[in-house]
Amino acid sequence: MPRDIPEWIIRRRRELGERLSVLRRTAGHSQETFAEMTGIDRRTLQRIERGESDPRYGDLLRIAAALDESVSVLVD
Known part of the structure; x- marks a missing residue:
């Protein structure tokens, strides 16, 4: 990361990442299956x-x- x-x-990136991880796991998806569902590379996820x-x-x-969910729920 640039300095x-x-x-x-x-801090907000970390919060977003944690929120996405929790929502994904709560929905019962592994990173691999979620990456397939969304079409996002697993490493990117x-x-x-x-x-x-x-994230773009x-x-x-x-x-x-x-x-x-709505995007606003993800980034709020």
């Missing part, structure tokens, strides 16, 4: 869940649809 990213962004990567908006839409 010039503000701490609040890093791992980086998002660890808070290491910002299209990926957020796919994740929300797979979880039957």
Whole structure:
């Protein structure tokens, strides 16, 4: 991660990643099956869940649809 990213962004990435991970596990999906469901590469999903990567908006839409949630629930 670049060093010039503000701490609040890093914190929000981690919060988002944790929320996605919890919702995915609560729905009973492994990362591998969830990656297949959403069409997102498993490594990309791992980086998002660890808070290491910002998800693209299209990926957020796919994740929300797979979880039957709104994007606002994911990022709130």
